[in-house]
Amino acid sequence: MLVNKDRVHSSEEPLKQLLKTKRMTPKRLRTFKGFDTISDCKAEKLIGELEELCKIMFNHIHRRT
Template sequence: MRSTKHGSHAETYQKILKAEKMTPERLRSFPGFEEIEEDEAKHVIETLECFCGIIVKHISKKERDEEP
């Protein structure tokens, strides 16, 4: 992986893995989600995790394609 001025992407990935996981309770702390039901909150979290996975794969593929 390439290094950036803020560190390698591997370091960033490790920070993401160590970050506090989203929970329904934490989600309710964000504006617009204060009254969300437990099941819907779990669905929103699952959707966000899938979306983030897509973004990571896209960025990783783009960087691999750009390497000399």
């Protein structure tokens, strides 16, 4: 099967950038409006849920390109 090298490279680049991104922390989350009083436990749960949502979205977009 022939693969366009430019397309393979371009689809790998966003994944590399995503993997370099620092993980959200409860302390950083509290800097956003509306989250200043969130507990560590709730913040960790929310961060985990947001990470799962981002993975789903990334995979969906990645498959369409």
